[in-house]
Amino acid sequence: MAGRWQRVWTEAYRFLAVGGLATLVAVLLFNFLVHGFHTGWDAPLSGQPYLAFVIANLVGMAVSYRGSRTWVFKDRPPRTADGGRLMFVAINLVTMLIPIAILWISRHVLDLDDPYSDNIAANVIGLFLGMVARFYLFRRLVFRRPVHLADLKQHPMQVFELADLDIDPLDDPVDLSEEPTAPSTSDRAPRPAP
Structure with a gap:
């Protein structure tokens, strides 16, 4: 605060x-x-x-x-x-x-x-x-x-572009890899018809 x-x-x-x-x-x-x-x-x-x-x-x-x-x-x-x-x-x-x-x-x-x-x-x-x-x-x-990396962990949908991140090297480092992610199982989107 x-x-x-x-x-x-x-x-x-x-x-x-x-x-x-x-x-x-x-x-x-x-x-x-x-x-x-x-x-x-x-x-x-x-x-x-x-x-x-x-x-x-x-x-x-x-x-x-x-x-x-x-x-x-x-x-x-x-x-x-x-x-x-x-x-x-x-x-x-x-x-x-x-x-x-x-x-x-x-x-x-x-x-x-x-x-x-x-x-x-x-x-x-x-x-x-x-x-x-x-x-x-x-x-x-x-x-x-500005969006800080620590805010991103609590509210992941807050940032839509990498450029929106305001990374301050003096902040405490945040480890975002605590929860492993599973590989994607979704199929490719179908191509629109001409």
């Missing part, structure tokens, strides 16, 4: 680091597109904060996927043949509605449209809630739990 929680905490702090980098990229791009960083010229999307938020977060999503796939969940194989990309994008798009809703409430209910209010609503409160939802959904739906 301690190993499981250690794995969760390791994935969580790595997820926060990757999410922090992706958020930094998205926040900088959002502020450039909406507020222009006080450069003296009009921001390209100053009248369209929602579109700017979506664009900025699509770029952040690309950073997040690469970091999640290669570092955060490196020990978890993806559930799908596309490396989990489609489910990753779907989860990100759905959870992007959380900060957009918070930004909408800030602008239309609370009537706050200054740069500080936009950033607190969308990039602090909204992204925090979205990040918690994404971490849970990525672990459950995009990346499979």
Whole structure:
């Protein structure tokens, strides 16, 4: 049980680091597109904060996927043949509605449209809630739990491919040959007719 929680905490702090980098990229791009960083010229999307938020977060999503796939969940194989990309994008798009809703409430209910209010609503409160939802959904739906050799002995039908095995040389060796197997007595399957 301690190993499981250690794995969760390791994935969580790595997820926060990757999410922090992706958020930094998205926040900088959002502020450039909406507020222009006080450069003296009009921001390209100053009248369209929602579109700017979506664009900025699509770029952040690309950073997040690469970091999640290669570092955060490196020990978890993806559930799908596309490396989990489609489910990753779907989860990100759905959870992007959380900060957009918070930004909408800030602008239309609370009537706050200054740069500080936009950033607190969308990039602090909204992204925090979205990040918690994404971490849970990525672990459950995009990346499979690694299978250890000791787990295989207790639940032999858990692994369907040899690549699903996560063999740790520091674990206690497990002897799977305790029960001898009998030779197969089944006949070959008949060939289908042309």
